[in-house]
Amino acid sequence: MQQVTWVDLAAMTVDNTVSHKLDRLVAASGAAENISDGMRVALKINTAEEGYEYGLRPGFIRTVVRAASRASNNLSIVCDGPRLVDYWKRSKANVFMEAATAHGYSNETLAGHFVINGGFSGDEGDLFPCGSTESILGGVEVGTVICRSDALWVLSHVTLHPLFGVGGALLNGGFECLSGRARTRLLQGLNPYLFNGARPDGAKVASFHQRALEAIHGVKASVDGRIFFINCLWDVTPQPEYYPFSGRPVMENLGFLASRDPVALDAATYDLMMARISDAGDRPAIDFTGVLKEAEALGLGSLSSEIQRLS
Amino acid sequence: MSDYECEPTKWQEMKAPVDGGRDGYQTKSWHPPKENWGPFTEKGPAPVWFAEANATNWTESMICKAKDLFYEAKMNECFDKGDEVAIKIHYGEWNRTAILRPEYIAAIVEEVKACGGHPYVVNDTTLSYHIFNSMAYSNYQLEGAIRHGYTDATFGCPVLIADGFSGEDDYRVEIPEGLILKETYIGRAVAEADAMIVLGHARGHAITMYGGALKQLGIGCQSKRGKYITHLAHWGDPHDAIGWPKFTDQCPGKACKFHQMCDDSCPRGAHHVTEHGKVWDPSKCRLCYSCQVTCIFSGMTGITFEENYFPNAMIAHADAALGALKCFEKGKVGYINHAIDVVPECDCFPWAGLAICPDVGLFAGKDLVAVEMATLEAIDNMPISPGSVAEEKGCKPGDDKFRMVNGFSPRITMAAAEKIGLGTQEFNLINYEPVLTPENAAKWQVRPGGKPTTVKLRETFHRHDLATEVMPFNRTEYSKDWVFDEWKKYDPFKGESA
Numbered sequence: 085m086q087q088v089t090w091v092d093l094a095a096m097t098v099d100n101t102v103s104h105k106l107d108r109l110v111a112a113s114g115a116a117e118n119i120s121d122g123m124r125v126a127l128k129i130n131t132a133e134e135g136y137e138y139g140l141r142p143g144f145i146r147t148v149v150r151a152a153s154r155a156s157n158n159l160s161i162v163c164d165g166p167r168l169v170d171y172w173k174r175s176k177a178n179v180f181m182e183a184a185t186a187h188g189y190s191n192e193t194l195a196g197h198f199v200i201n202g203g204f205s206g207d208e209g210d211l212f213p214c215g216s217t218e219s220i221l222g223g224v225e226v227g228t229v230i231c232r233s234d235a236l237w238v239l240s241h242v243t244l245h246p247l248f249g250v251g252g253a254l255l256n257g258g259f260e261c262l263s264g265r266a267r268t269r270l271l272q273g274l275n276p277y278l279f280n281g282a283r284p285d286g287a288k289v290a291s292f293h294q295r296a297l298e299a300i301h302g303v304k305a306s307v308d309g310r311i312f313f314i315n316c317l318w319d320v321t322p323q324p325e326y327y328p329f330s331g332r333p334v335m336e337n338l339g340f341l342a343s344r345d346p347v348a349l350d351a352a353t354y355d356l357m358m359a360r361i362s363d364a365g366d367r368p369a370i371d372f373t374g375v376l377k378e379a380e381a382l383g384l385g386s387l388s389s390e391i392q393r394l395s
Numbered sequence: 396m397s398d399y400e401c402e403p404t405k406w407q408e409m410k411a412p413v414d415g416g417r418d419g420y421q422t423k424s425w426h427p428p429k430e431n432w433g434p435f436t437e438k439g440p441a442p443v444w445f446a447e448a449n450a451t452n453w454t455e456s457m458i459c460k461a462k463d464l465f466y467e468a469k470m471n472e473c474f475d476k477g478d479e480v481a482i483k484i485h486y487g488e489w490n491r492t493a494i495l496r497p498e499y500i501a502a503i504v505e506e507v508k509a510c511g512g513h514p515y516v517v518n519d520t521t522l523s524y525h526i527f528n529s530m531a532y533s534n535y536q537l538e539g540a541i542r543h544g545y546t547d548a549t550f551g552c553p554v555l556i557a558d559g560f561s562g563e564d565d566y567r568v569e570i571p572e573g574l575i576l577k578e579t580y581i582g583r584a585v586a587e588a589d590a591m592i593v594l595g596h597a598r599g600h601a602i603t604m605y606g607g608a609l610k611q612l613g614i615g616c617q618s619k620r621g622k623y624i625t626h627l628a629h630w631g632d633p634h635d636a637i638g639w640p641k642f643t644d645q646c647p648g649k650a651c652k653f654h655q656m657c658d659d660s661c662p663r664g665a666h667h668v669t670e671h672g673k674v675w676d677p678s679k680c681r682l683c684y685s686c687q688v689t690c691i692f693s694g695m696t697g698i699t700f701e702e703n704y705f706p707n708a709m710i711a712h713a714d715a716a717l718g719a720l721k722c723f724e725k726g727k728v729g730y731i732n733h734a735i736d737v738v739p740e741c742d743c744f745p746w747a748g749l750a751i752c753p754d755v756g757l758f759a760g761k762d763l764v765a766v767e768m769a770t771l772e773a774i775d776n777m778p779i780s781p782g783s784v785a786e787e788k789g790c791k792p793g794d795d796k797f798r799m800v801n802g803f804s805p806r807i808t809m810a811a812a813e814k815i816g817l818g819t820q821e822f823n824l825i826n827y828e829p830v831l832t833p834e835n836a837a838k839w840q841v842r843p844g845g846k847p848t849t850v851k852l853r854e855t856f857h858r859h860d861l862a863t864e865v866m867p868f869n870r871t872e873y874s875k876d877w878v879f880d881e882w883k884k885y886d887p888f889k890g891e892s893a
Contacts, residue, residue: 159534159538161534176479176587177553177555177584178479178513178515178552178553178555178584179479179513181515181547181553181555182552182553185547185553190547190548191537191541191546191547192546192548197534197537197538199533199534199537199556199560200555200559200560201560202559202560202564203556203558203559203560203561203563203564203583204555204556204557204558204559204564204582204583204584204587205559205564205583205587207564207583208559208560208561208563208564227560228559228560228561228563228564229560232560232561
């Protein structure tokens with residue numbers, strides 16, 4: 085039974101603001117337990133594309149960055165990788181940084197160094213094995229900011245996702261941590277933008293799930309297993325951040341969940357979401373329970389969890 | 396929404412992990428050299444524009460003159476509208492004070508944007524160079540850059556590391572034209588740019604004797620791998636040793652109070668102190684200079700450079716500069732040298748000596764070697780700054796200052812650069828002096844084209860006159876005695892003007 089800690093948005097007071105709640109979540113979930121003095125902690129976030137206006141507020145990220153910096157007694161690094169597809173030239177790091185800055189993601193606002201994972205081109209990474217000999221990938225190239233760090237905190241803005249069902253710890257802590265060419269290899273031609281009539285092939289999507297989940301083994305290996313996950317159930321939109329637009333959020337904000345187990349965390353997140361999204365049209369188009377079961381079968385974590393709720 | 400197609404990116408060219416080994420390295424990737432690269436000037440002399448370092452009115456501000464030179468030297472023609480324009484600068488080592496002031500960089504960024512370019516400021520990571528280096532890791536380097544005032548906010552564009560987080564985001568560039576190097580490695584933010592404006596800080600350098608625009612290309616655009624090859628790492632063998640540090644018999648071993656610093660200075664653990672000297676494994680060494688700099692600048696003589704190392708390294712860095720230039724079509728690179736704070740050592744040093752001469756000014760042009768030669772000649776002709784190392788070494792105006800201060804003439808580099816096609820040593824200096832007119836005075840001010848601040852303030856004071864509200868101000872009673880005589884009691888010269 086894995087522990088998932090949930091801090092909800094109830095009982096807001098002057099000394100129990102969202103920032104206070106996030107601090108308490110980090111403390112109560114034991115995020116800093118395997119962090120020691122001088123370690124370099126990388127935080128993987130989701131920066132928003134130009135036109136996507138529901139990105140995670142910089143203040144939330146800053147709170148977690150400060151907690152990581154305190155735990156390590158070292159300035160933490162905040163990172164994201166350039167966009168995968170050159171729709172608006174976001175695969176160029178300079179333009180990617182301009183979009184990030186326009187959304188308020190900068191060194192000044194995030195209280196840590198905001199660096200591009202994979203460098204200017206997104207190609208800078210090292211190869212790490214994906215676990216068992218039965219792996220279909222063998223290994224994946226993890227972006228250098230992450231694989232050259234001592235620990236990784238995956239701070240995910242939970243949204244629906246056109247290929248994965250839900251974008252949370254499993255996607256952001258695996259596929260999203262890879263170099264550009266590794267992500268391209270995992271997609272195998274799948275179009276990540278499902279507008280203007282594009283529809284994914286079911287078999288190709290299922291095959292992508294396996295590759296994306298296997299990638300988490302590589303990411304974990306790159307930081308010697310020192311990985312921690314926080315899911316932000318805040319502005320849960322139908323489209324993920326890399327889209328250049330989004331519809332309205334599909335549910336009310338529920339707060340933040342954290343765990344060392346990405347499967348338990350995403351399962352708990354998904355349960356909370358499904359209990360609140362009544363309109364079938366607002367639910368994920370991809371069966372996320374299947375993704376969760378596959379993740380458990382790959383040894384990435386456990387579907388059963390115990391939720392510790394804080395207010 | 397416009398129709399969307401899943402466009403292939405450069406990543407889709409590579410379906411599998413990169414093959415290991417130098418022969419397979421990047422064989423499938425994009426090759427940055429342009430077919431029509433080349434020096435801007437086929438035959439000298441090349442024009443170089445100069446603006447002196449002095450100002451007495453609005454138009455003569457160094458920032459205004461930098462903007463004027465940008466257009467005089469036609470740097471606006473280095474790029475087309477929509478081009479990605481790399482602005483190459485040196486971010487400066489931690490605790491370094493003699494660096495380019497952020498205003499010089501912001502000035503050029505502003506004009507690139509005004510002309511429709513998309514600028515971003517770049518520098519590559521460095522090798523370790525010395526024990527407390529802050530530029531080898533990109534996050535450390537950005538901390539230093541922010542401390543120097545180099546930020547997105549001050550420049551108005553992204554501030555990036557050109558070769559990725561760890562200095563491995565590069566392209567290999569073949570340079571068969573090189574005199575020593577036949578290949579080098581260029582940071583991708585440089586190699587992938589459409590055009591580049593190089594803002595050089597003209598000052599000395601411990602290895603290349605002088606560092607200006609050429610060194611920005613020859614070292615500054617090189618990734619870590621590019622810097623290793625340019626340092627001549629492992630060129631020859633450890634016995635003739637040009638590609639390794641020179642370990643002398645002068646090392647006092649553990650009797651040296653810096654011996655722990657010395658041991659810690661190697662990022663590969665290639666040497667360690669013994670009771671009476673050092674043990675060194677040349678196979679681990681990659682010639683990053685860290686042990687040499689740590690030893691020499693601690694005042695010790697145990698680890699130094701081989702004879703003939705410096706001139707060979709100078710020629711190698713001209714070769715490497717060619718590797719960077721080849722990533723651009725002819726005429727797509729512009730150079731501005733800032734002969735300001737002309738100190739003896741590089742911006743990668745964590746300190747700054749006294750300037751060897753007064754500030755000279757700005758040199759701009761599209762021919763790299765011509766810009767460098769004009770800069771060097773002007774610096775050489777300047778007076779010697781009192782108290783500087785140039786005075787200590789007996790320099791006189793007209794001497795080759797950097798040769799006397801650092802050991803060899805930077806003209807070695809320039810001769811090699813000319814030979815391999817980086818430009819011409821012949822230059823035609825065009826002295827630029829702005830004309831004081833109302834239009835020129837207003838041209839580069841805050842809110843150009845808008846109302847002057849004074850006229851704008853009229854609107855503010857019309858709405859709310861903050862001074863009148865509290866007048867009369869409380870002062871001592873007015874008297875002519877005060878105005879004409881009383882103040883003289885406070886003047887050691889009793890009111891006599893100079």
